[in-house]
Amino acid sequence: IGGNSVNSPLYTSIEEYEKVQSDIHSIARHKLTVQRLLGKGAFGEVYYGLLADVAHSEVPTPVAVKTLPTLCSDQTKLDFFMEAVMLSKLKHPNIVKFIGISIEGSSILLVTELMDGGDLRSYLRCLRTKLNDIATKELILLCIDVATGCQYLEEHGCIHRDLATRNCLLSEKGSRTIVKVGDFGMSRLTGRTNYYRKKGTALVPVKWMSPEAFIDGVFTSKTDVWSYGVLLWEVFSLGHVPYPGKSNEEVMQFVKHGGRLPKPEICTEKIYQLMTNCWADDSRLRPNFTTIKEKLTSIEQCDNNSTSNPYLSVPC
Numbered sequence: 001i002g003g004n005s006v007n008s009p010l011y012t013s014i015e016e017y018e019k020v021q022s023d024i025h026s027i028a029r030h031k032l033t034v035q036r037l038l039g040k041g042a043f044g045e046v047y048y049g050l051l052a053d054v055a056h057s058e059v060p061t062p063v064a065v066k067t068l069p070t071l072c073s074d075q076t077k078l079d080f081f082m083e084a085v086m087l088s089k090l091k092h093p094n095i096v097k098f099i100g101i102s103i104e105g106s107s108i109l110l111v112t113e114l115m116d117g118g119d120l121r122s123y124l125r126c127l128r129t130k131l132n133d134i135a136t137k138e139l140i141l142l143c144i145d146v147a148t149g150c151q152y153l154e155e156h157g158c159i160h161r162d163l164a165t166r167n168c169l170l171s172e173k174g175s176r177t178i179v180k181v182g183d184f185g186m187s188r189l190t191g192r193t194n195y196y197r198k199k200g201t202a203l204v205p206v207k208w209m210s211p212e213a214f215i216d217g218v219f220t221s222k223t224d225v226w227s228y229g230v231l232l233w234e235v236f237s238l239g240h241v242p243y244p245g246k247s248n249e250e251v252m253q254f255v256k257h258g259g260r261l262p263k264p265e266i267c268t269e270k271i272y273q274l275m276t277n278c279w280a281d282d283s284r285l286r287p288n289f290t291t292i293k294e295k296l297t298s299i300e301q302c303d304n305n306s307t308s309n310p311y312l313s314v315p316c
Ligand SMILES: C[C@@H](Oc1cc(-c2cccc(S(C)(=O)=O)c2)cnc1N)c1cc(F)ccc1N1NC=CN1
Pocket: 038, 039, 040, 041, 046, 048, 064, 066, 096, 112, 113, 114, 115, 116, 117, 118, 119, 166, 167, 168, 169, 181, 182, 183
């Protein structure tokens, strides 16, 4: 994880970065109460926390607190700052809300809104055990939320580089479950050209990557579209790991020679068609997130009509 992008304004030093840091909201440590461990992120641990007097409210606000191990390389610290800078610029209903950063001595905390439904992959795996067979419509709505967040990222020149259900979060406030893109540990802003060349062979999510990404290390919003296709497959297989039984090396060989994920059992032909469009060898032939969102919305409406009112004239 990490590596230097070719054309984006990368901060060459922590000092230089700290000049910029001033325009990121910094949180006084005494306002933050770190409580239980939620799990391990790519860098460090993530905790459930409480933040006092947000918006002058009496009640403390639940937050997620991402920590960096105190002993870590400057590059890791820089990547962590990059994630904070990235998140602080992104404001969208389907992107997890950044609250601020808290630096005290050598400890650095990244604070975001807490999504009370947890991560999307765990949610899908729980659905398997629940008897209520979640309707295809519900699954499509989850995917539309993610596509909407990704459309915003695409429009703002932000390449996520690690789109997967494990990096999405749910909140179940009220009746509507909403999904947000929730972890930006590998995201990068594109520079003048809209691609990002990765150096080194750090830990990379091969099973979610397009051929041009795992062969040439080239990342564009169209590589995010490929990953989104794998995310669709994860959703309609209720949280299975893609290419079960295959190693990363076997997956690269398989995909390079045209192999693709099979249609999950509960997935309709139309949705599978959309997934396979996201996995076109030639990235120019893949849809963008606006198209993906439109296609999912029309499929969902079609499903709606066919079940509720067959006479509604929506071309299906
Ligand atoms: C960084 C972390 O952020 C969060 C985790 C949870 C969250 C994650 C799991 C469970 C619960 S909960 C429902 O028990 O409060 C809340 C809720 N809100 C967050 N903002 C995260 C963001 C993601 F997009 C995906 C996974 C995680 N992590 N990292 C470590 C564990 N999850």
